[in-house]
Amino acid sequence: MVTRGFSSGRKPPTDTDARIPPGQYLEQGFPVLSAGPTPRVRTEDWSFTLKHGPRPIKKWNWTEFNALPLTKMTRDIHCVTAWTKFDTAWQGVLVDDILADAGIEPPTGFTLALSFDGYTTNVPTKDLTAGKAMVALLYEGKPITPDHGGPARLLIPHLYFWKSAKWLNGLQFTERDEPGFWELRGYHIYGDPWREQRYTGDP
């Protein structure tokens, strides 16, 4: 339906069209969205735990985690509130490298990302491996600010950005695909921006 009197003043140049998923618009800033107050996690208190169900597989403190191989990832990110930001530059530890350090293959097909504030989000394990996702420690070369999920956040750039859990403190392998925080509150179980899977019931 064409809206009376609305014209496309903000239409991005066509050479970037192919990078903007349906229903998204290009944003230069970096908006912040979250369900509660921003936790201030000190790196002294930070830890990251890999779990299979309730059972811990391995736990790292900040120093140990920072000793893992660091990888750079520069990617477009897509927020479900309809902004897309190009070329965000992150550095962190690939989930592949975390698994390698723990000496395991992924034990199940699904994973829950766990955060310090109790937030969870679910993702199929194959969306985390093969270089697709990392635990990011730096944004544009600097420590990630608390607002943006620091000290460490998950980065899964090919899914809507709520899947890239802030204030991450663990990954838990689960037998089933268990809906996380927003997935229980009306958001899509998978969240592919290119298929516009925003809300429960979207194809």
Added chain:
Amino acid sequence: MSDGPAAQSPWQTVTIRRIEKRTPRVTSFFLQPSRPFAYRAGQHVDVRLTAPDGYQARRSYSIASAPEAGETIELAIERLDDGEVSPFFHDIAAVGDEVELRGPLGGHFVWSDSDGGPLLLVGGGSGVVPLMAMIRHRAARRSAVPVALVFSARVWDEVIFRDELIDFHDRRDGFDLVLALTREPARRPADYSRRVDAAMMEQSMVRLPAPPRFAFVCGSNAFVSAAAQALIDAGVPASLIRTERYGV
């Protein structure tokens, strides 16, 4: 708190039935859905505009009306001069026009009187909109849940829903309005003329008969960060605080 998944909600065409200027920068649009539209206080909708060449812009807006309000849903939209969608509403949209809308959305920043209280609501600017839906819902249900609203605006004339809020306050039935004007002296005895801080939160909580069961904070990102921190510094457990950030 009822956090069930939202039902499937495809786009629908809504008609603008009424337009009402609230403050110099905020105007309310009363939209008539074409399909039944049940929602909870605090939820938002997505609005989509389409240009003749197919280009679309989409933004989220909180619902200001109470679920009990009847036929139309009210959105209160602040004009951002260099924005894309809010100036369209202010400058072009007219009664009888149609836009596309999807919702209701969001299952976290919601409150029903059956969830209980007391409630501490903290809004900055247009961030008062979803809180207004909660306050109107409370009034419509004749709920006795104690509610305090701390509402920060720049000046008296930018206090959205001012007369209605003062009217609710004057009923003395458990709703308290505290205004924090950041660029003008306070006008009501218990109001402030400074930005929200921990001391203000402590004093506002004293107006409630018991510590808040939930705190809802809404506004720009900078406002929400500052207000949520003020609540935490005033001793409100982080787990009770729910936030809605307008992003910019």
